[in-house]
Structures are given as structure tokens and as C-alpha cells.
Amino acid sequence: MTPESQTGRPDRAALSASAPAIELKGISKAFGPVQANKDISISVKRGSIHGIIGENGAGKSTLMSILYGFYKADTGQILIGGQETEIPDSQAAIAAGIGMVFQHFKLVENFTVLENVILGAEDGAMLQPSIAKARELLTQLAQEYELNVDPDALIENLSVGHQQRVEILKALYRQADILILDEPTGVLTPAEADHLFRILRGLRDEGKTIVLITHKLREIMDVTDTVSVMRRGEMVATVNTDETSPEELAELMVGRKVLLRVDKAPAQPGDSVLEIADLRVTDEKGVDRVKGVSLNVRAGEILGIAGVAGNGQSELMQVLGGMRTGSGTIRVNGAPIDLSGARANGQARRELGIAHVPEDRQREGLIMEYFAWENVAFGYHHQEKYQRNRWLMDNRALRADTEAKMEKFDIRPPLPWTQAKSFSGGNQQKIVVAREMESDPDLLLVGQPTRGVDIGAIEFIHQQIVALRDQGKAILLVSVELDEIMSLSDRIAVMFDGQIMGERSPTETNEKELGLLMAGMTGDA
Amino acid sequence: MDVLPKWADVILIPLINLLLAFIISALVILAIGEDPVFALKTMIQGSLMSTYGWGYTLYYATNFMFTGLAVAVAFHARLFNIGGEGQATLGGLGVALICLSIPWPHWTIAIIAAMIGAAAFGAIWAAVPAYLQARRGSHIVITTIMFNYIAFSVLNYMLVNVLRPPGSQDPASARFPEGTNLPTFQEFFAQFGITAFRGAPVNVSFLLAVAACILVWLLIWRTRLGYEIRAFGHSESAAVYAGISPFRITVIAMIISGALAGMMAINNVMGEAERLVLNSVEGAGFIGIAVALMGRSHPFGVFLAALLFGFLFQGGAELGLWTNIPVQLIIVIQALVILFTGALDNMVRMPLERLFLRFRRVG
Structure with a gap:
């Protein structure tokens, strides 16, 4: 039996060539009280690349899951190549000529x-x-x-x-005639992403239809022909890509004007706060993750570490934050810190004035089952101001502290008695950022500060990081988002395979050069 | 998002579970040709309708409070301590060694020393598996079960070879001296000329158990240690991030857990038997798991669940006395309660959540 003869496949030769490849009419889907998709209609032209953009939780993934047969829509119609098609499961989706490339590969x-x-x-x-x-x-x-x-x-x-x-x-x-890609570039270097886009364009030119789900405006502008914007479960606009701008798309996504560029004055670097010399880290499996890294960060500057995920940045941050042991020397304010002994832990680091916004807020930065007020001093719960007496913690002080931070960092909903897991990604991150920044550190470690965070919160968190720099704090930033590194950093170090490939000034480099370094190629060597 | 309001989660679900367990128990009783209504009457009559019945119900409940709290504290650190039985056994040994060591002048002094002994022996018995888990990765469920068996053997050896009075054929210690005998409720009320709790073993340890419930509540929800224990239980990676040592929390949580289980011996060894015998724990360590499950690991929940299981134990004994229902069936009823409140929790929870969701959408 050949794949062509699988059941349920529409006879494509008979379909009119002018019919849209995908047409959704009035799709709605609710999960309990949450309306994930509200009356969505969209039409994707055959042989085009169609982008779907929206913030986390806007309903992009739900919509694609309906198209791929993971969920059944409450109401609405799906038309594939002009024919109404039922897609009860992924088998049916494949039979209808739909292929899906997931964010997390299924290999x-x-x-x-x-x-x-x-x-x-x-x-x-x-x-x-x-x-x-x-x-x-x-x-x-x-x-x-x-x-x-x-x-x-x-x-x-x-x-x-x-x-x-x-x-x-x-x-x-x-x-597959129709290819859906869900956030395909999250794990790729810029060069790999460019290669992927070349492949997609080639496929399009052969008549395939491509749906690209992403939250990166730049990719949408680069590669798509048309783009649909989703916000809070609704399709707010579909436009031709060459007739729009990133600013307009961002505004459509968020529902208000957004500042895409970070406004910041030139850095006024002071004394060296963090000095790392020949740091080495070996993980639990005996694999060398950090292979002799030397760096330094001065007061009042942001050092950004660019790199594809998994090249030792996480381990570097974990050693600095006391979550992992390593060898070499790290000095903070001139004094060497303990890398493998009794004081190589998060609490000792905080006492030295090192605050840490961890890469994974759900697994590390927060206790998801704890209320906001229990999370607001997590890691700082030993401090005098949170103790009522020798035995008991001062929960009232914690709650008062929470209310103050919620107001200052615009955390919504501003209710201390809300579990961390009930906040949106952006507000969860704001809780972590508020806690770490308000601890008045000398050095702030920031890992992936805006991963899974909506645009509005990204803007706010970026402003806070720059404000902290302007107060004369040293900031070490790790991010896999090159845009973020480029716009926030005063200096950029690129990490590849556990080593620093080079340092660049953001004003004197470009994405192409950084991309080569991220792939392990030293252009000037 | 939590679908159910708190009251439904804490009160409604356990009640429905309990009701289902009782309905199935009634069907089983019907199936063997007995009258379930009469059986329930007998149980209530025998355990709740006289101070004598209450005296036994509260006595059992005291045991279950200690072992239930022990399991609950470990649960908060996501450690499954199934070793309550062995820890309580060792606690009994600690109590016996203390009580037999010197002629105690008064029970108030003896009980303090005995508490320390019971807690220390129970704690040591829990600390070894905790250390093995934290340093060597040996799973605590496996090691605590194995430690139960070792505890029985240790007790056996100590009773036969060390504590048995010369000439006695019985593998049991000598009677504890007069000065260690704890006042029972009967003696307490007799001071005021009230005759109550006659012949029932409930004693001053009950108050100790209630105090333990309050202290555990304070520990878990009001102290820094409790905060760290719960944080570790929810997410080990987050605990490491915050600088909380997994090793320290694992060992400390198990030491507290073991100490609580060990202290049960104040009730059954010092308060009731007044000597150490083989198998004095009688499964209370295992019942503690069910009590903690049903009580949602909350000290107040543990208190209520311990009372329920005290009632089931005493009522079950009465059932064996006054009806033709075989003793084994009482274990079946207890098992059904454990099954419904512990293992089959989701069976009731899911339909109930759907019901609440529908109401919410209408409203």
C-alpha cells in the first residue's frame, strides 16, 4: 500500500487551484471557563508562507492543535483545499496532507x-x-x-x-502539502535559522503551503508572505507582510503601543565587581560543560553572554548562583568565593550580594504551589526583617513586602494570596525580578529574563534591568535571544562549547558576526 | 487553576469518600447475611455512646495521631516514610529502657525522660534511611520498609535476651515501676468524684498528641524550617536555587517524622501496657499512612482522621464481640475506608470538579 492510497485523502487533482489551502471558519474552543479560541476565521493561500504571531497564551498553539486533530473545536468548520474536512485525530490530519513540526521534536x-x-x-x-x-x-x-x-x-x-x-x-x-512549524527557530543559531528559511522558501516555490507560528517579529518580517495576529484567543488582523511593520504588529499583539528598542544611555562602568578566571564545570555525567572561562563585569555595566542553548551558559550561571560546584577562581568585589565547599550554596551567594534571576522560573525561581507572598522572600527567608522571633517567621511582614513589590513592579493580579502557578508567565517573572532586584545586590545574574514572557512585560523587565545598571550595579545577562543581548548589553561575550569565543561591542558588531561566533567560528582568527 | 473551592476539597470529598466506603461495607455485610444497620448501631454504641467506648476510641486515636503526624511531616518534604511501624517499635524500646533504668519518683518527671527516649530511638531509626537516601540515593520507601523488619528483630532480641526478667517464659520486659504509671482519664475524673472512662486505657498521652498536632502545625506553616521543608517537597531544584540543602532537609524532616512515630510509645507502652511486649505497635504505623492521606497531611486533618480510625478500631472490636460478623471483615471495612479516602480519591474528585465547572459557567 502506498501513502497515496490512504483513506480519507481528498482527491487533490480535482480541487480547484484557486481554493485556499486552509480555511477556518468560526472556530471556537473553550477549556473550562477559559476561551482559548474565539470565533476564528482565517484563510491561507496555497503556495504561501503564512505567519501566525501572538503572545504566549494568545491561542496560537490551540488553533494549530485543532488543525492537527489534537483538540476538537467546539464550533466552526475546517476546509482543506476548499473541501470541508473533519480532523478528529492526527491520522486524519496526515491523510488531509497536513504535516506538523513541533517545538519539541518527536524523534x-x-x-x-x-x-x-x-x-x-x-x-x-x-x-x-x-x-x-x-x-x-x-x-x-x-x-x-x-x-x-x-x-x-x-x-x-x-x-x-x-x-x-x-x-x-x-x-x-x-x-504533506501543508507544513505547520511551531516556534521552529527557538533552538537554532542565526545561521541555522537562515538555512531553515531558505528551505521553507524552496518548499513554498514548489507549491507547498507553510504556516509558521512564532513570537519573533523579525522572522515574520523576513520570511512570511502574509501574517495573522492573535490576541487573547481572537484573530485581530491578517495583513500582507510587506504592507506592515514590526511596530504595527507589536501593537496589534499587545493592544497598545510598545517600545521595541531599549532606551539607554551609554554605560558608566566603575570598579570590577565580578572576576572569573579559568572557570571549569563538569556535570553529573562527567561531561565538561564550562572549559576555562574568564570574564569580568564592572559596576554599572551589562555583560551579555550570547550563545545557542546548551553551550555551558546555564552551568556558568548555576556556579555563580551557588547551585553547582566548579573549579577555578571567581572573585566578587575582590574577594574569592567558595566554588565547591560548604559555602558554595545559594544562601551564601546572596549574603555576598549576588542576586540571581534563574533561567527556569518554574523549576527554580519559584515554588509554583506557594502563594505570591511565600515566594517573595524565597532565598531571602533567613533575613532578619522576615522573622517575628527566634522561632517563627513574620508572615505579616512578608505580605506587606509582597504588596509593596506588586505595586512597584506592576504585578497582576496584585493579590498576595495567589499561587505562583496562577500568574501569567510575565507576572511570574516579575515576581522573581522584583525579589532579586529589591534585594539591593552588587551583582545581578539574569538568565533568559524574557523567555515565555509577553511583550508588555519584556519591555518592563528590560527597563528595570537598565535602571539597575544605572544605579551602578554589575549585571551578567545570559540569553539565547540575540535581539535581547544586542539591545541590552554594553559588552557581548559569545559562548560556544563551554568556551568564550570572543568579546564584541554591540555597536561595532552585527548579528552575522555574532552568529558565526555562536557556531564556533572565530571570524578574525 | 484550582477548580474546587477549598471547603469542597477539604470537607466534601473526604465525606463522600467515607460514605462510599460505608455503603460498600454495608453491601459486604449484607452479602454474608448480616444486618448492616445493626452492625453500624453496634459500632457507634460501642465506641461513641459511653465514656468507656470513647476511652478506647481516644486511646487508639492517640496512637494514630502520632503516626499520622509522622507520615504527614515527611510528606511535606515529599518523603514517603512507611517506616512508622519500626520507628514506633524502637520508640517503645526507648521508653522501656528509660522506665526500667531508675526508680522514677513521679510520672511527670518520668514522662519527660521517656519522651526524650522514645523520640530519640524513633528518630535514629528514621535518620539512617534518610541519610542513605540523601547521600547514596537508596529509595526511602524501600529502606524504611526494610527497617521495619530490622526493628522487629531488634525488639525480639532485646526482649528475649536483655529485658526478659530471669525465670520468665514470656518475651516481655518486667513491669515498669509504680512511679512511671501515667494517669488515665478514669483516675483524673475520679479526683472530682466523677466516674467516667472506667477501665478504658485513654491517658494523659492523648493531650500530648493534641499538643503535637498544634506544634506540627506551627512547625510546618509558621517556622523557617517548615517553609524550607515544604519548598523542598514542592521542588528540589528550586530549593537548591534558594540555598536550601536537600541533604539537611531530608535528614531533619525524617528525624522529626521518626521522633513523632517513636513518641507513640508513650501511649501504648508507658500509658497502657506498662511493660514492653512483642508487637506492641499493632499496625498503628501503617494506619498512620492512611490517616495522613485522609487528613491531607494537615495536622487538623490528621486529628480528625485519627478520631475516625479510632472509632473504626473500637467499633470493629465491638462488632466482633456482639455480632457474628467475623473479625476479618472489620479489616475489610478499614481497608475500604483507606482505599476510598486514599487511593480512589480521583474517582470522586473528577466528577465533582466537572459539576463545579458547570455550575460556575451557569453562574
Whole structure:
């Protein structure tokens, strides 16, 4: 049996070429009291790249999950190639010619590329015919679209960019005409992202329809033909990309004017606060994560560390924050700190004036089950001002403190008796940022400050970081968002494979140069 | 988002669970040809309708409060202490060694020393698995179970070879001296010329258990240590971020847990038997798990659940006395209560959540 003869596939030859590839009419979906999608209508032209942009929780993923058969819409119609189509499960979606590339890849790590491509679409009981067929197709696709991957490589040995290509190949092997990509560039270097966009354009030119879900305005502007903006479950606009601007899209996403660029005066650096010399970190599995990093950060400046996720930035921050042990020397205000002994812990670090906004607020920065007022001193709960007497904590002082911080950092809802998990991503992050900044540190470590945070909160958090710099604090920023690094940092260090590849000034470098460094290529060496 | 209001979560669900357990128990009793209404009457009559019945109900409840609190404290640190049985056994050994060591002049002094002994022995018995978990990664469920068996063997050895009075055939310690006998409720009320709790074992330890409930509440929700224990229980990675040592919290939480389980011996060994015998714990360590589950690991919940299980124990004994319902069926009823309140919690919760959601949307 060939994939073409699978049941339920509309006879595409018979469809009029002018019918839109996807047409959604009046789609609504509620989860309990939450209306995730409200009366959404959208039409995607065949052979185009259509972007869907919106903040976290705007309903983008829900909409795509309905299209891919994970959820059933409460009301509304789905038309594929002009024909009304029921999509009760992902099998039906595949049969209708829809392929999906998820944010988190769904690959079997210890299978080869070929095995992964045919998984679930094998013809008959014997594997060999399918493998031979897939190999042929892969060779052909590699030539046509720069989709080259070694068919016999194990997935676990491939880079993230290549793994993503395997996901695309999987969809193409299943004869997908419509390809949905959910936040595809989150894990890629700029060069890899550019490559992906070339592939997508090639596919489009061959007549495939591509839906790109993202929250990055730059990607939308770069690669899409049309773009739809979602806000709070509603489709607020669909426009041609060349007739809009990032500012307009941001305003549509948030519902008010947003400052995309960070306004900041030149840094006035003072004395050196943080000096790292030859820092080395080995993880639990014995893998070297940080391989001799030396850096220093002065008072009143922001040092940004750029790099693709997983190149040792997390481990560097964890050592600095006392969550992990390492070797080498780190001096704070001239005094060496304990990297592997009894004082290598978060509490001792805080006593030295090091505050830490961790990369993962849900697993590290907050106790999700704790109320806001219990989280507001988390890590600082030993401080005198939070104790009622020798035995008991002063919960009333904690709540008063929470109310003050909620007002100052505009945390919504401003209710101390709300569990951390009930706040939006942006407000959760504001709780962490408020706690760490208000501890009046000498050095602030900031990891991925705006990951999963809506645009409005990003703007606010960026302003707070710059304000803290202007008070003369030293700030070490780690982010995988190159835009964020470029706009916030006074100096940029690029990390690759546990080492610093080089330092640049944001005014004298560009994304291309940084992208090469992030991929481990020292352009000037 | 929490779907259910707090009162439904804390009161309604346990009550429905309990009701279901009783309905199925009634069906089982019907199936063996007995009268469930008469059985329930007998249970209530025997455990709640006289001070004698209450005296037993409260005596059992005292045991369950200590072991229930022990499991609850460990739960808050996400440690599953199934070793309450062994820790209470060792606690009994501590009590016996203290009580037999010197001729105590008065029970008020003896009880303080015995509490320290009971708590210390229970705590040590819990600290070893805690250390193994925190440093070596040996799972605490496995080690605490194994430590239960070791505790029984230790007790056996001590009773046969060390504590058994010369010439006695019985593997039990000598009677504790007069000065260690705790006043029972009967003796207390007799001072005022009131005859109550006649022949019932409930004693001053009950007040100790109530005090323990209050202290545990303070510990968990009002102290820095409790804050750290709960934080560690919710998220170990966040605890590390905040500088809370997982090793320290694991060991301290288990020491407190073991000490609470050990203190149960004040009630059953010092207060009731007044000597140490084999199998003095009688499964109370395991009942403590059910009590903590049903009480949602909250000291007040543990208090109520301990009373319920005290009633089931005493009522069950009465059932065996006055009806033809075999003793084994009482264990079935207790098991049903544990099954419904502990394991099948979601069976009631899910439909109830859906019901509340529908109401909310209408309203």
C-alpha cells in the first residue's frame, strides 16, 4: 500500500487551484471557563508562507492543535483545499496532507534518520522496501531543497538544526502539502535559522503551503508572505507582510503601543565587581560543560553572554548562583568565593550580594504551589526583617513586602494570596525580578529574563534591568535571544562549547558576526 | 487553576469518600447475611455512646495521631516514610529502657525522660534511611520498609535476651515501676468524684498528641524550617536555587517524622501496657499512612482522621464481640475506608470538579 492510497485523502487533482489551502471558519474552543479560541476565521493561500504571531497564551498553539486533530473545536468548520474536512485525530490530519513540526521534536533518539522518517508509515511487515524508498526520496529532497541529512546517522548524534530537518522530512515523506512549524527557530543559531528559511522558501516555490507560528517579529518580517495576529484567543488582523511593520504588529499583539528598542544611555562602568578566571564545570555525567572561562563585569555595566542553548551558559550561571560546584577562581568585589565547599550554596551567594534571576522560573525561581507572598522572600527567608522571633517567621511582614513589590513592579493580579502557578508567565517573572532586584545586590545574574514572557512585560523587565545598571550595579545577562543581548548589553561575550569565543561591542558588531561566533567560528582568527 | 473551592476539597470529598466506603461495607455485610444497620448501631454504641467506648476510641486515636503526624511531616518534604511501624517499635524500646533504668519518683518527671527516649530511638531509626537516601540515593520507601523488619528483630532480641526478667517464659520486659504509671482519664475524673472512662486505657498521652498536632502545625506553616521543608517537597531544584540543602532537609524532616512515630510509645507502652511486649505497635504505623492521606497531611486533618480510625478500631472490636460478623471483615471495612479516602480519591474528585465547572459557567 502506498501513502497515496490512504483513506480519507481528498482527491487533490480535482480541487480547484484557486481554493485556499486552509480555511477556518468560526472556530471556537473553550477549556473550562477559559476561551482559548474565539470565533476564528482565517484563510491561507496555497503556495504561501503564512505567519501566525501572538503572545504566549494568545491561542496560537490551540488553533494549530485543532488543525492537527489534537483538540476538537467546539464550533466552526475546517476546509482543506476548499473541501470541508473533519480532523478528529492526527491520522486524519496526515491523510488531509497536513504535516506538523513541533517545538519539541518527536524523534526516537537511538534510531537512524531513515528509521525515524518511516516510523509509523511503514509499508507492510518488512522494513527493507520502505527504507529503500525513503532513502531515494531523501536523496531527491536533499538536492531540491538543501534538506541534506545523512540518512544513516543516529538522531542523538545530529545537531538540533539537522534534527529539525528530519522532522520536515518526516512530514514530506507523508506527502504533506501543508507544513505547520511551531516556534521552529527557538533552538537554532542565526545561521541555522537562515538555512531553515531558505528551505521553507524552496518548499513554498514548489507549491507547498507553510504556516509558521512564532513570537519573533523579525522572522515574520523576513520570511512570511502574509501574517495573522492573535490576541487573547481572537484573530485581530491578517495583513500582507510587506504592507506592515514590526511596530504595527507589536501593537496589534499587545493592544497598545510598545517600545521595541531599549532606551539607554551609554554605560558608566566603575570598579570590577565580578572576576572569573579559568572557570571549569563538569556535570553529573562527567561531561565538561564550562572549559576555562574568564570574564569580568564592572559596576554599572551589562555583560551579555550570547550563545545557542546548551553551550555551558546555564552551568556558568548555576556556579555563580551557588547551585553547582566548579573549579577555578571567581572573585566578587575582590574577594574569592567558595566554588565547591560548604559555602558554595545559594544562601551564601546572596549574603555576598549576588542576586540571581534563574533561567527556569518554574523549576527554580519559584515554588509554583506557594502563594505570591511565600515566594517573595524565597532565598531571602533567613533575613532578619522576615522573622517575628527566634522561632517563627513574620508572615505579616512578608505580605506587606509582597504588596509593596506588586505595586512597584506592576504585578497582576496584585493579590498576595495567589499561587505562583496562577500568574501569567510575565507576572511570574516579575515576581522573581522584583525579589532579586529589591534585594539591593552588587551583582545581578539574569538568565533568559524574557523567555515565555509577553511583550508588555519584556519591555518592563528590560527597563528595570537598565535602571539597575544605572544605579551602578554589575549585571551578567545570559540569553539565547540575540535581539535581547544586542539591545541590552554594553559588552557581548559569545559562548560556544563551554568556551568564550570572543568579546564584541554591540555597536561595532552585527548579528552575522555574532552568529558565526555562536557556531564556533572565530571570524578574525 | 484550582477548580474546587477549598471547603469542597477539604470537607466534601473526604465525606463522600467515607460514605462510599460505608455503603460498600454495608453491601459486604449484607452479602454474608448480616444486618448492616445493626452492625453500624453496634459500632457507634460501642465506641461513641459511653465514656468507656470513647476511652478506647481516644486511646487508639492517640496512637494514630502520632503516626499520622509522622507520615504527614515527611510528606511535606515529599518523603514517603512507611517506616512508622519500626520507628514506633524502637520508640517503645526507648521508653522501656528509660522506665526500667531508675526508680522514677513521679510520672511527670518520668514522662519527660521517656519522651526524650522514645523520640530519640524513633528518630535514629528514621535518620539512617534518610541519610542513605540523601547521600547514596537508596529509595526511602524501600529502606524504611526494610527497617521495619530490622526493628522487629531488634525488639525480639532485646526482649528475649536483655529485658526478659530471669525465670520468665514470656518475651516481655518486667513491669515498669509504680512511679512511671501515667494517669488515665478514669483516675483524673475520679479526683472530682466523677466516674467516667472506667477501665478504658485513654491517658494523659492523648493531650500530648493534641499538643503535637498544634506544634506540627506551627512547625510546618509558621517556622523557617517548615517553609524550607515544604519548598523542598514542592521542588528540589528550586530549593537548591534558594540555598536550601536537600541533604539537611531530608535528614531533619525524617528525624522529626521518626521522633513523632517513636513518641507513640508513650501511649501504648508507658500509658497502657506498662511493660514492653512483642508487637506492641499493632499496625498503628501503617494506619498512620492512611490517616495522613485522609487528613491531607494537615495536622487538623490528621486529628480528625485519627478520631475516625479510632472509632473504626473500637467499633470493629465491638462488632466482633456482639455480632457474628467475623473479625476479618472489620479489616475489610478499614481497608475500604483507606482505599476510598486514599487511593480512589480521583474517582470522586473528577466528577465533582466537572459539576463545579458547570455550575460556575451557569453562574
